[in-house]
Structure formats: C-alpha cells, structure tokens
Amino acid sequence: LPCDRVTVPGADLEVTKSVDPEKGSTVKAGQELTYTLTFDNDGKAAADVDYTDHLAKVLDDADVTSGPTAQDGSDLTVSPIAEQKFGVGGTVAAGDTVTVTYTVKVKPDDERGDDVLGNFLVQGDDDPPPTCAEDDPLCTENPVGQIEQKKSVDPSTGTTVQPGETLTYTLTFTNVGQGNAAVETDDDLKHVLDDATVVSQPKASDDSLKISEPEGTHYSITGTVAAGKTVTVTYRVKVKPAKELGDKRLANFLLDPGTPPPAKPECAEGDPTCTFNPVGDLVAKKSVDPASGTKVEDGQRLTYTLSFRNVGEGALKVAQTDHMAKALDDATLVSGPTSSDEALKVTRSGSDLAITGELAPGQSVKVTYVLEVKPHDQQGDHQLDNFLTRTGEAPPTSCEPGDDLCTINPVVSASGASLLPDTGAGYARGAALVGLALLVVGAALVSSRRRREEDAVTVTHVGQ
Numbered sequence: 001l002p003c004d005r006v007t008v009p010g011a012d013l014e015v016t017k018s019v020d021p022e023k024g025s026t027v028k029a030g031q032e033l034t035y036t037l038t039f040d041n042d043g044k045a046a047a048d049v050d051y052t053d054h055l056a057k058v059l060d061d062a063d064v065t066s067g068p069t070a071q072d073g074s075d076l077t078v079s080p081i082a083e084q085k086f087g088v089g090g091t092v093a094a095g096d097t098v099t100v101t102y103t104v105k106v107k108p109d110d111e112r113g114d115d116v117l118g119n120f121l122v123q124g125d126d127d128p129p130p131t132c133a134e135d136d137p138l139c140t141e142n143p144v145g146q147i148e149q150k151k152s153v154d155p156s157t158g159t160t161v162q163p164g165e166t167l168t169y170t171l172t173f174t175n176v177g178q179g180n181a182a183v184e185t186d187d188d189l190k191h192v193l194d195d196a197t198v199v200s201q202p203k204a205s206d207d208s209l210k211i212s213e214p215e216g217t218h219y220s221i222t223g224t225v226a227a228g229k230t231v232t233v234t235y236r237v238k239v240k241p242a243k244e245l246g247d248k249r250l251a252n253f254l255l256d257p258g259t260p261p262p263a264k265p266e267c268a269e270g271d272p273t274c275t276f277n278p279v280g281d282l283v284a285k286k287s288v289d290p291a292s293g294t295k296v297e298d299g300q301r302l303t304y305t306l307s308f309r310n311v312g313e314g315a316l317k318v319a320q321t322d323h324m325a326k327a328l329d330d331a332t333l334v335s336g337p338t339s340s341d342e343a344l345k346v347t348r349s350g351s352d353l354a355i356t357g358e359l360a361p362g363q364s365v366k367v368t369y370v371l372e373v374k375p376h377d378q379q380g381d382h383q384l385d386n387f388l389t390r391t392g393e394a395p396p397t398s399c400e401p402g403d404d405l406c407t408i409n410p411v412v413s414a415s416g417a418s419l420l421p422d423t424g425a426g427y428a429r430g431a432a433l434v435g436l437a438l439l440v441v442g443a444a445l446v447s448s449r450r451r452r453e454e455d456a457v458t459v460t461h462v463g464q
Contacts, residue, residue, distance in 0.1 A: 010045030013092060014038075017053075017121045019140040026145045026179030027117070029109050032065065033142060037100040037121060039076065041092040049076060049090050054120040054128040056084040058104055060113030061144060067102025074098040106144060115144040115178040145181025147225060148174045150272035151254050157267070157275040160314030161250070163242045166199065167277060169252060171233040173209065175225040183209060183223050183231075186255045190217040191265035192237060194246025195279055200236035209233065220257065239279060248279035248313040278314025282359070283307075285404045286322070286388040292399070292407035296384070298376050301334065302409060306367040306388060308344060310359035317358050318344060319391040325351040326387075327371055329380030330411060336369030354391065373411055382411040 020034045027033060041047040053068070068086055070076040076090040076098050092098050106112070120128035121138040132139035154168045161167060175181045187202070202211045202219050209223035209231050225231050239250075251265030254273035267274035285307045296302060310316040324333075328351050337346045337353055344357035344365045355367055371384065387395035387406045399406035 010043050011041060011047035011094065012043035013047035013049070014040040014042065015051065015121070016040075016137045017119065017140060019119070019142065021142070023140040023142070024134075025142060026177075026181065027106055027142050028145055028181065029106050029112075031106045032103055033062065033106070033117065034101060034103045035068075035119060035140070037068075037088065038097065039088075039092045039099070040097040041094055044094050046091045046093050049088055049092060050124050051088045052085055052122055052125065053088065053100075054085045054122065055081065057114075057116065057118030057120075059084050061115060061117050062104035062106045065103045065105045068100050069102065071099045076100065109146050109148075112144060112146075115146065117142040117144065143179030143227070144177045145175055145179040145225075145227065146177035147181045147183055148176055149183070149185060149254055151187075151252060151275055153252065153275040153277060155277070157277065159277055160280040160312070160316055161239055161277050162280055162282075162316075163239050163245065165239045166236055167196070167239070167250070168234060168236045169275070171202075171221065171254065172230060173221075173225050173232070174230040175227050178227055180224050180226050183221055183225060184257050185221050186218045186257055186259065187221060187233075188218040188253045188255055188261040189237075190261045191247075191249065191251035191253075193217060195248060195250050196237040196239045198235060199238045200234075202233050202235040204231060204233050206231045217261070218255075242281050245279060245281065248281060250277040250279065251275070278361075279312050280310055280314050280316030280359075280361075281312035282316055282318060283309045283311055284320060284388060286386065286407055287404075288386070288407040288409065290409070292409065294409055295412045296373055296409045297412060298373050298379075301370055301372045302331070302384065303368060303370050304386060304407070306355065307364065308355070308359065308366070309364040310361055313361055315358055315360055318355060320355040321389055321391045321393075322353040322355065322367075323351070323387040323389065323395040324353065324371075326381075326383070326385035330382060330384050331371035331373050334370050334372045337367050338369065339365060339367050341365040356391075376411075376413070379411060384409040384411070 016038045018036050018038070021027060037051070037053060039049055064081065068078045068081070070078050070088070074090070074092070076088055076092070078100055079087040088100055104117070106117070118132055119140045120132070122128055129136070129139070132141040150172050152170045152172070155161060171187060173183050189198070204211060208225060209221055211233060212220040221233055247265065249265040251267060252275045253261055255261065265276065267276045287305050287307070289303045290296065306322060308318055308320070337348070339346050343359055343363065344355055344367065346367050347354045353367075359365065373379075373384070385399055385406065385408050387399070389395055389405065396406065399408040
C-alpha cells in the first residue's frame, strides 16, 4: 500500500491511518468508529514523530468517546483535542511500531452536519487536503446513511372507516444521508387484524427491499436504500363486517425488529410511523305505528320512525335514503320529516328522503314523519311499502319478514275487506255471488208456487 515514509539517517518511518469499520463503509447514528494512527519504524535508528490529526470533518457528525491515547510504553505523546485537532510527537525506536487510538460515536440523526466523517493526518502544521483521495493512506472517510421511515394510510389517519371499506397502507423509506443505508423494521398489524383482513399482500417498489412472509402479526422489511433514494411498500386491508369487528380501532405500527406492539391501539401525537382509523358502525332501523304488517284504512294516519345510532369508535358520516314511492301512491305526507337532532339533516327529493350528517360515537338520532292514507279511489296498489337503504342503493322489490329496514301496511275497506287490486279470483267471487242470488230467487218462486197449489186444493174441497 502507498504510505507516508519519512527517511532520516538510520530511520525508516512509515505512517498510516485506518478506521474500523473500514474506510468507505457506511455508518449510522449511534455507531462507534475506532481510529488508529500507526507509526512503524523499519530503520536502524529512532525516528522523530511530528504529526497533526484533523477532526473537523468528523466532529460535525460524531463525538469522541475515548482517547486519543498512545500505546503504553511508547515514547509518543498525544496532546488534548483543541480546535478540532490534536498533535502526536516524540520518537519511535528502531524496529518498533507504535499506535495512537481513539473512538467516536455517530451523532443522532437530527444533530449531524454533512453526514460524512472525514479524518486527515498531516505532517507538522501542514493543512489537510480538501477531500480524501481513495488511495491516500493518511485519511479516512465514512459516509453516514440515514433512513427516514414513515407510514401512511388512505383514507388518512384519523379518518373513520366503515365495515366493508378498503384501506391502503404505504410504508416509505427515504435515505437522506450520504451513504447506502440499511432498512430493518417490522410492520405490526396486531391492532388491525382484529377488525380487518389483508386483501393485498405487501409489495416493494424496488427489489432493494424484501418483505418476509407474515410472522405472527407482523411483516419484516429488510434491505438497503441508496443515498437520495426512496422505496415504498404498499398493501391493502378490508374492514370486516359489523358482526365480526373486534375493538373497532385500526392501529398500525412500524417498529424496531423484535419490538412488541403497544398494548393499546393508540398513536402518539405526531408519530409518523403509526396510523389510526376508528371504525364507525351505523345501526339503522325503520318502524311504523301501527306496526308493520298491520292493516290500515282510508284516512288513517301512520307515523314512521327512522332510527340511526353510531355504535362504532369514531365519528360516522351518514348517507341514507328513505324510499317512499310505494307508500305515496296510497298516502299523502302530512307531517315532517323531522330530525331529533341537528346532527342529521333530512331533505326531500321527489318520493325520496335523503338523510345526511355525522354521528359521534354512541350518538343516536331519529327522523319521523306522518302519512295519511288516501281515499280508496285515489289509491294505487292499496299497500304502503316503505324502504330505507344506503344512499345509492336501489330499494328491494318487496319487504321481507324480519327486515328492520322496511315496513308494509295493506289497506282494507271500512268493512275489513281487502282493497287489493281485482284479479281472476275477483271475477270468480262475483260469479259465485250472482249464482247464489239466482238460487235464492228460484227457491222463492218454488215456495210461492206450492202455496198457490195448496190454496187451489182447499177451494175445491169447499165447493164439494
């Protein structure tokens, strides 16, 4: 290797500088580097030593933790560090090798300078070179890699999500340092998987990062990101149906390898490595008075109640539609609709009512209105069907028994007879009534004829 060799009569001094980890290797915050200055005299006489070690480009990125110290028993002296340098003086005996060592520790990420630890050893009071040449044995250089990692989610952290909704998680790894930087992190889903299912496995945007198979509740991400580069990892989860939800709180954490997830699904304020999405769970119901299935008459009034309750863990946006078309062909809206709380707003568009707004966790709101059954000759199908759905969903064709999102009330005449539309069965009933009437008339005629015949017989006997 090239070296700085000083020759004096009978002396042959070779001076080198080294570092562990080796020159050119990337280091990171908290890592320690050990520098060694070596003075090797291969000559026949003692060699004088007068060198200065310049640490200015080290001390902006690291702190000295031990030394500098000359090897025990040597004739070298080391001055204290002053003005970001120290001197080494004295002699090295013929045939001896003497070292001076010291250790530095890389500063935390937010406290460093240019992220390059440059160290220069020069003879006497010479100025250090501006840069460290690769083949220069009197200088070392170690770039610092710095990974900035963060986690995001769409919809954004803090947003309430719904059963059946899909969330996309993105892990971002950016190297803002001067050297290649290692990534070693765990993405823990413990507080996600009780409420959601992974529907798209994690995938990296570059082959430099590898994602392990699921290990318990986490994935391990490892690899290297080049200086100035960004690599992302993305995956998707789908919120479980309402009846399968756990604590209704999706919290997701990036952690150091082997670190257990937090006991509670909570993110510290401003933590870029954690996301949190509460699950809103809307319980919507529809009822009518008189009860669904009860027969009603012309002119009767029915009171409808739409109930909305947020049983989830986050504020919940409500977008529901009450479909009245199959009721308004037989009845007229005479009162309402009215919301019990300004949290929900009700607007009418044609035969539909739109219910919109936001409910806090645990909040309940009711919407009520009244319909009055039309006169018989103004009715449509003589049956009041009413349906509540999510906005954008078409109502069902009929109200099935046990469905608490719809009501049905048939209309009957004052005598209790159904006013449903006539069918072939109606004509049959009419024909049967006509036949019965003819039978009654025929029986009456027969009875009258018999009475006349009996009267005639009686008269004949009297004549005799």
